[in-house]
Amino acid sequence: MVKKQIDIGALQALVEQGQEAAQLKNSLKAQVEKVQKAQQQLSVQLEALSSLLQEGKKMGGRGRPKGKAGKGAKESHPKPNSAPENLCKVMSSDRPMQIEEIAKKTSLSTGTVKQYLHKYDCFYSAGRGKGYLYRHSSSAGQLTGATGMELGQKTARRGSKKVTKKTKKSAGK
Secondary structure: OOOOOOOOHHHHHHHHHHHHHHHHHHHHHHHHHHHHHHHHHHHHHHHHHHHHHHHHHOOOOOOOOOOOOOOOEEEOOOOOOHHHHHHHHHHHOOEEEHHHHHHHHOOOOOOHHHHHHHHOOEEEEEOOOOOEEEEEOOOOOOOOOOOOOOHHHHHHHHHHOOOHHHHHHHOOO
């Protein structure tokens, strides 16, 4: 029988190498966990950024609704407790008001009143020289103080043909 001798120094070196490998494995595990957490945080931030970009596209890029044009676009209604909001309060009656009358009641200049009337969609003309009205709601069917012309009768009249002698003769044939 052959006897083998075990080298204790070599065995002790192997054990030390094993311990070092275990320590390296644990530190690598910790680093992998840190990287995974960072990836999760980045994905959350990426989702938030993409949702902000989508919202920006819906709003038309600069905080305006998409359907509105740039500088010439009208806002739907003035902000609460602002000077144009006072026009809404003054013009809440059903009768059209002239610019001078609105300016006197709001104590604003006529130029400022004109600017506000043209800046917001809730103010509209009652007809040439008849004055201006205030639309309480932005929906088309709920105009307050609207005359028949604003409610669509004007377009209905355009579509009807004028009866003349020629049209009577051609209809009789």
